[in-house]
Amino acid sequence: xxxxxxxxxxxxxxxxxxxxxxxxxxxxxxxxxxxxxxxxxxxxxxxxxxxxxxxxxxxxxxxxxxxxxxxxxxxxxxxxxxxxxxxxxxxxxxxxxxxxxxxxxxxxxxxxxxxxxxxxxxxxxxxxxxxxxxxxxxxxxxxxxxxxxxxxxxxxxxxxxxxxxxxxxxxxxxxxxxxxxxxxxxxxxxxxxxxxxxxxxxxxxxxxxxxxxxxxxxxxxxxxxxxxxxxxxxxxxxxxxxxxxxxxxxxxxxxxxxxxxxxxxxxxxxxxxxxxxxxxxxxxxxxxxxxxxxxxxxxxxxxxxxxxxxxxxxxxxxxxxxxxxxxxxxxxxxxxxxxxxxxxxxxxxxxxxxxxxxxxxxxxxxxxxxxxxxxxxxxxxxxxxxxxxxxxxxxxxxxxxxxxxxxxxxxxxxxxxxxxxxxxxxxxxxxxxxxxxxxxxxxxxxxxxxxxxxx
Amino acid sequence: xxxxxxxxxxxxxxxxxxxxxxxxxxxxxxxxxxxxxxxxxxxxxxxxxxxxxxxxxxxxxxxxxxxxxxxxxxxxxxxxxxxxxxxxxxxxxxxxxxxxxxxxxxxxxxxxxxxxxxxxxxxxxxxxxxxxxxxxxxxxxxxxxxxxxxxxxxxxxxxxxxxxxxxxxxxxxxxxxxxxxxxxxxxxxxxxxxxxxxxxxxxxxxxxxxxxxxxxxxxxxxxxxxxxxxxxxxxxxxxxxxxxxxxxxxxxxxxxxxxxxxxxxxxxxxxxxxxxxxxxxxxxxxxxxxxxxxxxxxxxxxxxxxxxxxxxxxxxxxxxxxxxxxxxxxxxxxxxxxxxxxxxxxxxxxxxxxxxxxxxxxxxxxxxxxxxxxxxxxxxxxxxxxxxxxxxxxxxxxxxxxxxxxxxxxxxxxxxxxxxxxxxxxxxxxxxxxxxxxxxxxxxxxxxxxxxxxx
Numbered sequence: 001x002x003x004x005x006x007x008x009x010x011x012x013x014x015x016x017x018x019x020x021x022x023x024x025x026x027x028x029x030x031x032x033x034x035x036x037x038x039x040x041x042x043x044x045x046x047x048x049x050x051x052x053x054x055x056x057x058x059x060x061x062x063x064x065x066x067x068x069x070x071x072x073x074x075x076x077x078x079x080x081x082x083x084x085x086x087x088x089x090x091x092x093x094x095x096x097x098x099x100x101x102x103x104x105x106x107x108x109x110x111x112x113x114x115x116x117x118x119x120x121x122x123x124x125x126x127x128x129x130x131x132x133x134x135x136x137x138x139x140x141x142x143x144x145x146x147x148x149x150x151x152x153x154x155x156x157x158x159x160x161x162x163x164x165x166x167x168x169x170x171x172x173x174x175x176x177x178x179x180x181x182x183x184x185x186x187x188x189x190x191x192x193x194x195x196x197x198x199x200x201x202x203x204x205x206x207x208x209x210x211x212x213x214x215x216x217x218x219x220x221x222x223x224x225x226x227x228x229x230x231x232x233x234x235x236x237x238x239x240x241x242x243x244x245x246x247x248x249x250x251x252x253x254x255x256x257x258x259x260x261x262x263x264x265x266x267x268x269x270x271x272x273x274x275x276x277x278x279x280x281x282x283x284x285x286x287x288x289x290x291x292x293x294x295x296x297x298x299x300x301x302x303x304x305x306x307x308x309x310x311x312x313x314x315x316x317x318x319x320x321x322x323x324x325x326x327x328x329x330x331x332x333x334x335x336x337x338x339x340x341x342x343x344x345x346x347x348x349x350x351x352x353x354x355x356x357x358x359x360x361x362x363x364x365x366x367x368x369x370x371x372x373x374x375x376x377x378x379x380x381x382x383x384x385x386x387x388x389x390x391x392x393x394x395x396x397x398x399x400x401x402x403x404x405x406x407x408x409x410x411x412x413x414x415x416x417x418x419x420x421x422x423x424x425x426x427x428x429x430x431x432x433x434x435x436x437x438x439x440x441x442x443x444x445x446x447x448x449x450x451x452x453x454x455x
Numbered sequence: 456x457x458x459x460x461x462x463x464x465x466x467x468x469x470x471x472x473x474x475x476x477x478x479x480x481x482x483x484x485x486x487x488x489x490x491x492x493x494x495x496x497x498x499x500x501x502x503x504x505x506x507x508x509x510x511x512x513x514x515x516x517x518x519x520x521x522x523x524x525x526x527x528x529x530x531x532x533x534x535x536x537x538x539x540x541x542x543x544x545x546x547x548x549x550x551x552x553x554x555x556x557x558x559x560x561x562x563x564x565x566x567x568x569x570x571x572x573x574x575x576x577x578x579x580x581x582x583x584x585x586x587x588x589x590x591x592x593x594x595x596x597x598x599x600x601x602x603x604x605x606x607x608x609x610x611x612x613x614x615x616x617x618x619x620x621x622x623x624x625x626x627x628x629x630x631x632x633x634x635x636x637x638x639x640x641x642x643x644x645x646x647x648x649x650x651x652x653x654x655x656x657x658x659x660x661x662x663x664x665x666x667x668x669x670x671x672x673x674x675x676x677x678x679x680x681x682x683x684x685x686x687x688x689x690x691x692x693x694x695x696x697x698x699x700x701x702x703x704x705x706x707x708x709x710x711x712x713x714x715x716x717x718x719x720x721x722x723x724x725x726x727x728x729x730x731x732x733x734x735x736x737x738x739x740x741x742x743x744x745x746x747x748x749x750x751x752x753x754x755x756x757x758x759x760x761x762x763x764x765x766x767x768x769x770x771x772x773x774x775x776x777x778x779x780x781x782x783x784x785x786x787x788x789x790x791x792x793x794x795x796x797x798x799x800x801x802x803x804x805x806x807x808x809x810x811x812x813x814x815x816x817x818x819x820x821x822x823x824x825x826x827x828x829x830x831x832x833x834x835x836x837x838x839x840x841x842x843x844x845x846x847x848x849x850x851x852x853x854x855x856x857x858x859x860x861x862x863x864x865x866x867x868x869x870x871x872x873x874x875x876x877x878x879x880x881x882x883x884x885x886x887x888x889x890x891x892x893x894x895x896x897x898x899x900x901x902x903x904x905x906x907x908x909x910x
Contacts, residue, residue: 005900006900007894007899007900013897013898013899014898014900079750079751079754080751080754080755081754081755084755108750108751108754109716109718109748109750109751110716110750110801110804110805110808111716111717111718111777111801111805112777112778112779112780112781112800112801112802112805113717113719113777113778113779113831114717114718114719115779115781115801116778116779116781136790136791137791137792138754139793139804139808140750140751140754142791142793143783143793143796143801143804145791146783146784146786146791146793147781147783147784149786150784174790174791174792175791177790178788178790178791181788181790196755254709254710254764254766255709255710255743261564261565261566262566262568262569263564263566263569264568264569270755273755273756274754274755274756277755277756277758277759277763278755278756278757278758278759280759280763281756281758281759281760281762281763281764282758282762282763283762284762284763284764284765285763285764286759286763286764287764288710288743288745288759288763288764288766288767289756289759290743290745293564295534295563295564295565295595296534296535296563296564296595298864298867299534299535299536299563299593299595299729299864300535300536300539300651300725300728300729300732300733301728301729301732301733301736301744302733302863302864302867303732303733303736303737303861303862303863303864304732304733304735304736304741304743304744304863305736305863306863306864306866306867307736307737307738307739307862307863308732308735308736308737308739308740308741308743309709309736309739309740309741309742309743310739311709311743311766312743322566322567322568323567323568323571324567324568324570324571325567326567326570326571326602328598328601328602329601329602329605331601331604333633333636335591335629335632335633335636336591336592336597336600336601336629336630336633337592337629338594338597338598338601340875340876340877340878341598341875344875345567346565346566346567346570346598347567349565349594349598349875350565350566350567352871352874352875353565353594353867353871355870355871355874356867356868356869356870356871356872356873356874357867357870357871359867359870359887360866360867360869360870361867363866364863364866376568406758407758407762408757408758408759408760408761408762408819409753409754409757409758409761411761411815411818411819412753412757412761412808412811412812412814412815412816413811414811414815415810415811415812415814415815416807416808416810416811416812417811418811419807419810419811420795420796420799420804420807421795422795423795432814439462442468443468443469444462444468445460445461445462445469
């Protein structure tokens, strides 16, 4: 379903790419499928489209139907991999129509104004909450859940527990324990599937189903793509993408720009940034993932892409079929000089703008990869998710990292817990206090609010 | 009003920075103010907050009042610098409330589905159009204006011309000529102010005024900041920011991450990306500008920032005062273990998360700059715009580029016009045809739709 075009990968033709990368990809694909590579215990996503139990899907559909019956709003609480994929799907596939239950994402910020706005928005509206967190103790979602749970209890009293849906670890953790104690409806994130690879589980599927997206079609698309991508040869589009970005990385490119042409794709790009950034950005390695929305950003970032530091490669995603067809009106006056385009479709203009940019960027020293997706529909979404996940697993192994862990995420949390005085962080507190003293001695300023106390 | 903290710029203390950069900044500031540097003829933005005619503001206010009286929606057509600043202001300052005239941005995409959705959205709603384009022939806004003008005429007949507001060159160009012929209400972008520096002119002020933002307060903030930043010494926050990013660039950093903590700041970051990317990304130079929304992206891009390629520097923007104060509720069960935070405000949690991230990232090899803004209000917005514009002008001169041109933006347009068969591009058409033949001979695939014909 997904196709890749590497014909604008400056200096490399297909056979050279095959010669350089096919054997490395064969090895990577093998350890990935056998689960013998680093992080092999968390590759459950690899077969999930086929192994996802039918009973699980039924349970998700039933919960979604219940939420749609009794709630105008579903507040989904989650951060990182616990919200990006579902938000991407709903934005891309046009859920959240006026007659449907509206899905709002929370727990992904510590902004006071955002929380106040959310609570104000819920006034006079019936709502339920889906809290998504493997441990149940990640700060942002746990904090948001405290506010929302209190508000649910104010609004619904004893009925509040009936409006809480939990997606968490099948056995362990704070949220699982609470769900048991309070008899909340609960779903599991399989232990073998990490956060950023979890969108095709209940993590993503429950919010999608509530937004009116046919989750059976999403999984069907992922299953079909899974079969397409099982080939172990350079004809495999996931091999092509993983090969190309590693070749460019090894040739010194620093940044991969994901360029898209549909504004509704924005959060799919955010999901992609987490997937690749968190999987490869370790041990001082990894392409820095960034995204641009064309053609808008051709008029803002276009100058840099064309002519800035030559550290970029570019991956353009496009949809083959548009849902609509609009032809440019003719005007007798032709004051804007556009009559040479009158009668031609916006789709054609978009395609030529994209081709024009691809050629210009390659000419300017930015190697270009094209990824083409059939349509903006649930099957294509499922296929694209699986395509990127497999490409990322392969690519990470090519790069020599464990694409399934994220050890670096702990560093800021440790500091934050220390600064907040969390029990258990007393030793680090002393260290930060001493550092703060040295900073003051050295005459360092510090405008961070509330921080002077400890740091 | 805006303050900068450079105390986490690894390896550099304030006096070292001053020693290395003060004389270079003095020279840059002088040629900027005298207009003797490259692009000096387009530095009208430098004194604009003081020189903006009072009559212009009155005319904008009157037009805004008229639009609010007769329109539920204002469609603002513009791309790049013709929309990012106004969208940033409206998102950040909370315009678009339910009782106000809604401002919708268009003409910044060639997506067929987006145009169809926009036209559907306007059904049954009264609306006006503000088309913003210096030349009037930039493809995306010109195309969108054709669709909207036709729809206006269908809906309002002869009254349509009364609902069109034009912001364009004072004398020249297709849109100025049309505005004269049709007697549309029109505003000017001064010739001495380039697109990405134009948000404090009618380009940004008319949409802001319609959204209910007090544009006198915006300009007052910019004026106050203008005075603050007139100092020619390292005490000048714009000198500090320009110095720090150039030092890091010269030390080999490739990417500047703008990190913010308020989700409503997202399009301010997009505006910033155009400002710096388009001003500095030329002659193979420039920090690649990227943005992250914390704390959300600490759970997606955080791993890369902490532990990926060491090519990053980070600039964190925060607001000193939050509009709201919410304390974390206490829960008797403490199932999530958060009672150690009960009673403390979200603002405090946010501040400590930010401090924790700043310390962690500096420790991980990502030098950190802090920019602090007083409040999310019109004055601070105006001040921040002026602060970034002046910093960018100074920084571009330090980097040895003309921060006011964008020659690289033409490359893709030339190709696009050629592929679309625009009259005048016949010679280039032959070149692209020949290239296409060579590609075919070399067996290159091409999945770009509609492109095979020419390329």
